[in-house]
Amino acid sequence: MRGIVHKYKRANIDTDVIIPGPYLKIHDHQELAKHAMEGLDPQFSAKVGQGDFLVTGSNFGCGSSREHAPIALSYAGIKAILAPSFARIFYRNAVDGGYLLPIEIEESTMDKISDRDEIEIDIKHNKIVNLTINESYSMKPFPELIAKIVEAGGLMNYKI
Amino acid sequence: MTITEKILARASSKPTVVPGDVIFTRIDKVMMHDVSGPGVIKVFNEWEKKGKTLERIWDPNKVWVTEDHFVPAADIVSAQNIITLSNWTKKFGIKKHFKYGMGQYGICHTLSHEEALVLPGEVYVGGDSHTNTTGALGAFAAGLGHTDIAYILMNGQIWFKVPETMMFKLMGKKPDYVMAKDIILKIIGDVGTDGANYKTMQFSGSAIKQLGMDERLTLTNMTTEAGAKNGIIEPDAITDAYLRKRTDTQYFPVQGDIDAEFSETHTYEIDKLEPIVAKPFSPGNVSAARELQGVEIDKAYIGSCTGAKLQDLRLAANVLKGKKVKIRTEVLPAAQSIFIEAMREGLLNVFLEAGAVVGPPTCGACCGAHMGVLGKNEICVSTTNRNFPGRMGHVESQTYLASPIVVAASALTGKITDPRDVAN
Numbered sequence: 001m002r003g004i005v006h007k008y009k010r011a012n013i014d015t016d017v018i019i020p021g022p023y024l025k026i027h028d029h030q031e032l033a034k035h036a037m038e039g040l041d042p043q044f045s046a047k048v049g050q051g052d053f054l055v056t057g058s059n060f061g062c063g064s065s066r067e068h069a070p071i072a073l074s075y076a077g078i079k080a081i082l083a084p085s086f087a088r089i090f091y092r093n094a095v096d097g098g099y100l101l102p103i104e105i106e107e108s109t110m111d112k113i114s115d116r117d118e119i120e121i122d123i124k125h126n127k128i129v130n131l132t133i134n135e136s137y138s139m140k141p142f143p144e145l146i147a148k149i150v151e152a153g154g155l156m157n158y159k160i
Numbered sequence: 161m162t163i164t165e166k167i168l169a170r171a172s173s174k175p176t177v178v179p180g181d182v183i184f185t186r187i188d189k190v191m192m193h194d195v196s197g198p199g200v201i202k203v204f205n206e207w208e209k210k211g212k213t214l215e216r217i218w219d220p221n222k223v224w225v226t227e228d229h230f231v232p233a234a235d236i237v238s239a240q241n242i243i244t245l246s247n248w249t250k251k252f253g254i255k256k257h258f259k260y261g262m263g264q265y266g267i268c269h270t271l272s273h274e275e276a277l278v279l280p281g282e283v284y285v286g287g288d289s290h291t292n293t294t295g296a297l298g299a300f301a302a303g304l305g306h307t308d309i310a311y312i313l314m315n316g317q318i319w320f321k322v323p324e325t326m327m328f329k330l331m332g333k334k335p336d337y338v339m340a341k342d343i344i345l346k347i348i349g350d351v352g353t354d355g356a357n358y359k360t361m362q363f364s365g366s367a368i369k370q371l372g373m374d375e376r377l378t379l380t381n382m383t384t385e386a387g388a389k390n391g392i393i394e395p396d397a398i399t400d401a402y403l404r405k406r407t408d409t410q411y412f413p414v415q416g417d418i419d420a421e422f423s424e425t426h427t428y429e430i431d432k433l434e435p436i437v438a439k440p441f442s443p444g445n446v447s448a449a450r451e452l453q454g455v456e457i458d459k460a461y462i463g464s465c466t467g468a469k470l471q472d473l474r475l476a477a478n479v480l481k482g483k484k485v486k487i488r489t490e491v492l493p494a495a496q497s498i499f500i501e502a503m504r505e506g507l508l509n510v511f512l513e514a515g516a517v518v519g520p521p522t523c524g525a526c527c528g529a530h531m532g533v534l535g536k537n538e539i540c541v542s543t544t545n546r547n548f549p550g551r552m553g554h555v556e557s558q559t560y561l562a563s564p565i566v567v568a569a570s571a572l573t574g575k576i577t578d579p580r581d582v583a584n
Contacts, residue, residue: 012353012442016548020555021527024195025230025237027202039550059354062387063548064527065289067199067305087387088358089289093305097203145182145319155311156207160184 001079001123002131003051007115008040011057015064015090019072032068033075050077053121055113058083060102061090067097074099080121082128082139084110095146098154103128104140112137123150162325163394163416164360167300170414171283179324179423184317188282188299192309193226193268194238196287197245199306200313207310217252218316224256224277225249226268229523231260234530266495266521269293269465272301273377274495276406280395280413285312290465290545292388293381296373297403298395298413303384323389324423325360326351330367332431337579339475340371340378341467341543341563343428345436348386349446350426357387359423362416367430368393373402374471381466382545385443435578437541438561441549449566452576459540460485460571461552462564463492463519464526467543472564473502476543477510479568479579486574489516490532496521516571528553541570 017039019032026032037044054073060083061069070093073081080101081094094102103121105128113119117132121139128137142150152158161169165177172183192200204214217223225245230238249257256277258265264275268286271277272294278284280298285291287309294301304318312318328347348355361383368376376393383391393399395413403411435449462468462476473493491511493499499521502508511518525532526544534540534553540560542552547559560576569579 014546014548016528016546016551020550021529022533024527024529025234025241027198027241039548039555059357059387062353063289063546065287065291065303065305066195067307085354085357087354088389089303089305092308096311097305097307143182143321155307156203 001051002118002120003053003079004049005053005055005113005115005117005119006048007055007113009057012059012062013040013056014062015066015069018061018069019066024066024068029071029075032072036072036076045076048077051079052077053119054078054081055110056081056083057110058085060086062087065089067093070094070097070099082110082113095149096155101150105137109137161417162360162362162420162422163298163414164300164325164362164390164392165322166414166416167281167283168320168322177322179322181322183320183322185283185320186317187285187312188222189278189284190223190309190312191226191268191272191286191291193228193288194231194241194245195229196306196309197225197248198241200287200309201244201248203306203310214314217313220253220255223254223313224258225254226258226271227260227265228267228521229527230529231522232520264496266498267465267523269381270469270494270498273297273373274406274497276403279403279409279411280399281411285309285318289384290381292383292391293377293465295390295392296376296380298393298399300390300392302390321358323358323360325362326356327422327425328361328363329365329425329427330363330430331365331427332367332429334367334370334430335433337435337565338430338433339563339565340375342433342436343430344379344382345438345443345446345561346428346433347426348382348444349436351386353385353442353444354387356383359388361386361388361391363391363393369396372471373398374469377469378466382443385545435563435566437566437576438547440547440558440560443546443561449562449576449578453578453581455560455576456539456574457541457560457570457576458487458538459534460487460489460567461525461532461540461542461544462567463490463494464523464544465494466545467564468492468494468498470498470501472543473498473507474505476564476568477507479565479582480514480571481510483514483572485515485571487571489514489571490519490525491516492519492521492524494521525552527551541567541576543567
């Protein structure tokens with residue numbers, strides 16, 4: 001996976017910011033994508049391209065259980081989010097729904113990656129390459145079950 | 161093992177589990193509402209596009225459905241979602257569908273305890289983050305998203321990583337002007353909004369024994385705001401008395417072992433606690449109410465699963481009785497049954513005569529959806545659970561989270577107010 005980074009350094013980016021409450025009644029994925037991150041950056045969906053990445057501070061996705069959050073980000077084009085930690089329901093929804101990959105990185109790695117950097121993520125080898133500044137970083141490997149669900153493309157396709 | 165570990169072990173047919181184990185767990189009860197329900201239906205619709213068919217769900221008797229977020233229907237889209245949900249529950253034989261305008265209905269978490277839909281020792285999941293609330297009954301209760309609920313509706317089980325348990329010992333006698341909301345805001349301020357991420361928050365201690373069920377439910381409800389997977393209180397005589405008024409169904413309670421291991425233990429002396437308020441824009445951004453007494457506000461909101469249970473309304477009415485509010489004040493009981501009881505006890509008269517508007521049960525304004533959203537720069541003091549940017553309306557509005565007593569006292573002065581400063 002290769003793509004451009006959109007960086008929001010703030011910790012605790014919550015689900016009300018990712019997709020505000022009034023949009024919860026909407027279940028059209030493309031429509032939700034138009035409002036992704038509206039509470040933080042109204043230009044977000046316009047500037048994100050297919051296959052791009054989000055790099056953010058810790059506890060990303062805290063708050064509500066709304067699956068609208070990973071859906072909106074995924075349909076806006078985001079394929080993976082790199083953060084020091086994720087809120088638990090957001091993490092589950094992202095993986096079990098097969099929308100995007102929540103990738104845990106060190107706080108120091110988060111600091112080294114800049115907005116608009118081009119990076120390549122190698123899940124097999126748990127490696128991230130920053131093509132813009134020619135650096136590489138490690139990522140935390142997925143736990144066994146998570147790796148299997150990711151490989152199946154989501155929980156609905158996963159066989160115990 | 162702790163109570164949480166024992167419940168999860170029993171539900172996954174294992175003699176023991178330890179934190180970190182990844183298990184598939186049988187589910188006893190499932191809830192979805194008018195936001196997560198249509199989301200779950202969408203998952204099945206997408207799945208059926210791939211040539212698969214959902215002919216029946218695993219056990220319609222273990223599923224219950226509420227209409228709470230956008231009711232009474234806020235607009236056409238909300239009305240359509242409720243039609244979609246109703247057709248679906250009818251098709252799959254789900255009988256426990258609490259429809260608004262047809263008797264008992266209300267906020268999903270409130271119905272879980274008011275109607276004794278979940279019992280001690282059970283594994284309960286809901287399509288809402290505040291599902292943690294119901295752990296006050298001694299159940300494992302956790303929130304999940306649409307796909308996970310859809311998976312459970314097909315298979316009757318789901319994966320969990322067994323959480324570590326953080327123990328919160330609440331000691332001493334609670335002062336009259338302090339509520340469970342103050343206790344949990346204090347705790348969230350101390351551990352942080354991700355302090356319990358992936359973990360269990362368990363509450364015990366001498367102060368718990370003095371708290372009624374409505375107050376216990378406030379503690380577990382707000383564990384979500386510290387990131388917890390679940391909040392839990394071991395069932396006791398108070399739990400039994402509460403449930404026996406509501407159901408005859410036999411249940412199989414679980415208690416933790418005496419040698420259960422906790423990842424952390426935090427002790428609080430409740431008799432020294434003061435009224436606490438969480439400032440914008442985080443439930444962890446707390447101060448003593450008295451430190452904020454100059455902050456002017458536009459609206460006082462008494463509503464939600466967190467702060468509009470019967471005891472919440474009783475204590476708020478106690479402050480407002482015979483007085484007039486100085487700012488816009490809205491009171492929305494969390495369920496029809498609570499609305500009726502508040503009417504019988506004369507609480508609604510107190511609110512109406514004080515000048516407040518009293519509305520039907522709905523999640524509405526708590527999540528900025530409808531019926532009382534905030535405009536630009538408006539400031540609200542609220543009995544709800546979250547105050548992220550834009551949570552209750554405009555992204556430049558502000559919410560201060562507080563107990564029903566503090567919110568009622570603030571309604572009388574138009575400023576954030578410690579209830580001790582308006583007492584007779």
